[in-house]
Amino acid sequence: MMEDVVKTLKVRVKNKVLTTRKKERLRRITGRDTRIIEKYVRIIHHNRRKVCRRTKKGEIRVHKGKLDELTLTTSKVKEEERRETVPHDFKKMFPYCSHDEFQECRDIAVQLYEQGYRPSPTRPPIKRARRQLINKKRFILVHLPKEKDNTLTRWWVGVRDSLDTWRRGTPYHQRLWLPLEMSTFHQKELKKGRIKSLELRYKRSTREWWVYFQLKVLSSSFYPPEEENSSSLPPAVLGIDIGINIPAAGVLLTPKKKLTSKEIKLWHTKQWNRVNHRYKLKLSRLQRKAALNDQSGKKHQIYRFLGLLRRRYRNVKRAYTHQFISDIVQTIETYARKYDLFVVVGYPKHIREEKEKGKGKSTRKFRRKLHQWNFYLVLALLRRALILRGFEPHRILIIGEKGTSSYCARCGRKVVRPVRGLVHCSSCGYTFHSDLTGAMNIARKFLGTLFRPRGNTITDYLTGQKYSSTHFTVCRGLSHWLQF
Numbered sequence: 304m305m306e307d308v309v310k311t312l313k314v315r316v317k318n319k320v321l322t323t324r325k326k327e328r329l330r331r332i333t334g335r336d337t338r339i340i341e342k343y344v345r346i347i348h349h350n351r352r353k354v355c356r357r358t359k360k361g362e363i364r365v366h367k368g369k370l371d372e373l374t375l376t377t378s379k380v381k382e383e384e385r386r387e388t389v390p391h392d393f394k395k396m397f398p399y400c401s402h403d404e405f406q407e408c409r410d411i412a413v414q415l416y417e418q419g420y421r422p423s424p425t426r427p428p429i430k431r432a433r434r435q436l437i438n439k440k441r442f443i444l445v446h447l448p449k450e451k452d453n454t455l456t457r458w459w460v461g462v463r464d465s466l467d468t469w470r471r472g473t474p475y476h477q478r479l480w481l482p483l484e485m486s487t488f489h490q491k492e493l494k495k496g497r498i499k500s501l502e503l504r505y506k507r508s509t510r511e512w513w514v515y516f517q518l519k520v521l522s523s524s525f526y527p528p529e530e531e532n533s534s535s536l537p538p539a540v541l542g543i544d545i546g547i548n549i550p551a552a553g554v555l556l557t558p559k560k561k562l563t564s565k566e567i568k569l570w571h572t573k574q575w576n577r578v579n580h581r582y583k584l585k586l587s588r589l590q591r592k593a594a595l596n597d598q599s600g601k602k603h604q605i606y607r608f609l610g611l612l613r614r615r616y617r618n619v620k621r622a623y624t625h626q627f628i629s630d631i632v633q634t635i636e637t638y639a640r641k642y643d644l645f646v647v648v649g650y651p652k653h654i655r656e657e658k659e660k661g662k663g664k665s666t667r668k669f670r671r672k673l674h675q676w677n678f679y680l681v682l683a684l685l686r687r688a689l690i691l692r693g694f695e696p697h698r699i700l701i702i703g704e705k706g707t708s709s710y711c712a713r714c715g716r717k718v719v720r721p722v723r724g725l726v727h728c729s730s731c732g733y734t735f736h737s738d739l740t741g742a743m744n745i746a747r748k749f750l751g752t753l754f755r756p757r758g759n760t761i762t763d764y765l766t767g768q769k770y771s772s773t774h775f776t777v778c779r780g781l782s783h784w785l786q787f
Contacts (some may be wrong), residue, residue, distance in 0.1 A: 316512040317482040343412030365413045458485035496520035539642035542746030552738035575623045582616045647749040649704025650764040701765040707744035
């Protein structure tokens with residue numbers, strides 16, 4: 304059973320072709336929707352006891368039905384379900400906005416609030432303020448044939464003009480036709496899935512309009528169907544241990560009883576370590592200057608440079624993270640052509656609580672690195688990239704990694720670390736890299752659950768989904784890795 308993935312495709316609007324009237328209409332429509340979203344967020348925040356609930360994982364969820372009872376009146380329903388008055392009547396505040404558009408703005412506001420956005424007097428308004436979420440029924444994507452050379456472009460998107468035009472007392476909606484800079488890459492990506500919705504965004508830095516298509520992608524099969532069937536390939540389990548100094552280490556357990564250099568992989572990012580150190584030095588210097596009581600009147604300039612440097616650092620960090628994920632995926636692709644592969648990644652649960660101040664031998668520098676380490680983003684991006692390439696969800700598991708680097712991968716006894724990054728077993732004399740030991744023990748921990756009594760399930764720490772051990776019967780041929 305494959306899993307549907309929602310993918311975002313960014314397409315630039317031909318801004319030079321847009322007329323002044325279209326730009327003004329877009330500005331007014333998206334500006335109005337932004338104000339509605341801001342009001343929705345404030346209403347959710349002030350009535351959070353009524354409309355919000357907290358899940359077992361501590362996440363906040365907003366009840367959309369209760370939010371509608373505070374903001375939208377209803378007339379075309381049964382008499383017992385009608386709402387003629389509400390505390391915050393949006394239909395009176397914004398008379399030219401339809402009920403569907405209110406619900407679309409509500410969905411964006413709920414998403415922002417659940418992601419952690421909170422309104423305050425000192426906080427700036429919503430980022431990407433020019434935005435509007437449009438469902439599939441309210442826009443048309445048109446591709447004109449090559450024979451018609453009288454147009455400026457061949458790809459157009461028709462968006463319903465939500466600013467009502469009144470004719471004989473009834474609203475009449477026109478369409479805004481926006482020309483798109485659609486390349487061959489965009490056309491191939493559109494064929495992979497079905498368009499779910501689109502979003503209009505205005506980038507103030509470049510003064511350009513963009514269209515963000517949300518595609519529902521159903522991945523095709525990853526394994527070659529004719530030459531190499533996955534059932535005929537030998538089973539293998541790839542254990543991956545993510546870390547701070549070394550981003551990831553992997554060990555492949557195959558039917559062979561010995562490890563070779565081809566089954567061991569360390570993903571280094573030496574260039575990123577240098578770039579990260581340089582940016583942190585610059586940020587610390589600027590923060591130190593801003594913290595001083597500057598009497599020369601240049602303090603606002605330091606804060607402006609500090610904001611620019613932070614945005615640049617965030618973009619560089621994001622680029623290196625995606626490059627790191629692509630390197631791991633390329634290695635997994637080579638293994639998947641040779642083996643019936645299962646990928647098991649360790650989840651460092653409660654690692655920040657265990658390394659708090661006063662616990663263990665953790666230093667202040669290490670704790671700072673630990674709290675800046677976004678391991679959840681790495682795991683989510685890796686899982687999403689593999690699913691988009693055709694991996695089934697039960698072949699990508701995230702399990703707990705507690706204690707995997709503290710036990711010998713050969714005899715299973717407690718080990719000591721004479722040097723950081725190295726483990727040595729005093730009983731069997733086995734010496735190995737600590738991260739590779741953790742990766743090997745993660746794979747063995749996954750195999751150990753398969754030999755428990757029937758009815759046992761394996762839980763994915765990232766999604767919370769439980770898989771029966773019957774999904775992994777192929778891996779029983781690797782039982783020799785559990786024998787000490």
